[in-house]
Amino acid sequence: MAVCVSLINMKGGVGKTTLASQIAWYAVRQMDRKVLLIDLDPQANASQSVMSPQEWVTYLDDGGLTVADIFEQFTPTGTASGSPKKLDPSRVIYDRVTYEDGSLLHLVPSRLELSWTLRNPTGKETLLARFVAKVQEKYNLILIDCSPTDSILTDAAYHCSRYILVPIRAEFLASIGFPLLNRSIKAFQMRHEDKVIEVCGLVFNDFVRGNEKREHRLARKDVKDKATEYRWDVFKKDIPHSDSYFWAARDGMPIDRTKGAHGKVKDEFAAFAEEFFGKIGL
Ligand SMILES: Nc1ncnc2c1ncn2[C@@H]1O[C@H](COP(=O)(O)OP(=O)(O)OP(=O)(O)O)[C@@H](O)[C@H]1O
């Protein structure tokens, strides 16, 4: 049965998508695990990164299904013959087989139209969890890449998740969204007392090596103080800045396959990944 982890931070551009796809690749390629990555962001960056932007467009043009279809499966079509049909879960899963080693990553792609769900969200917040319940036997790990806003989609992610991973940048206002996240998780748990969700940790991402600026040191302290207050762990292993993450996203690649990724960058990501997998017991 899969462990399900959502990557959430109500602050944008902190590395949720980057880490979701790199953790997914790491689990598939280095640990030989079966992984499903669910793109729950209408921006669809995880889909574009894993599939490549061109392949993602072709997939949509060819009528490929996405996470939006999970949320809209019972939405009336407006035609007389449009009676609701059961969605076959395998039809929303895109298999990305790649490289000579045959490594296989499964993806539920997203598309901009997912934001339509936000306009009419009534009764839809458990549909993703129902989908996950149908497929989770097939996987060891399910990762959900969330958008930076709190919405019905965040609730849908909570319904599926055992753990929340929070990427952060050590910069001014880094911890400003934490009370919102804390409140959002707490409010959800009050509404669903049987549901256990844990923040498995905050990870500092994209920090510049060398002499840390005063502003970054202060931000780091601020984040750590808030984390202590909420009893959230901070990962011991940080993820430093490297252009390899950008190249990896552009070429839809695991970090260890990017041209010119230094051994050090790979080792640093691996160290974080091992700590992460230890925390979630995988
Ligand atoms: N460790 C890193 N080193 C260098 N660049 C990074 C690193 N982590 C992320 N980036 C870059 O920062 C940008 C934002 O990252 P990403 O898209 O993963 O953030 P996000 O939290 O998913 O954003 P959003 O909230 O918009 O979904 C991307 O261009 C990505 O390539």
Ligand SMILES: [Mg+2]
């Ligand atoms: Mg993102």
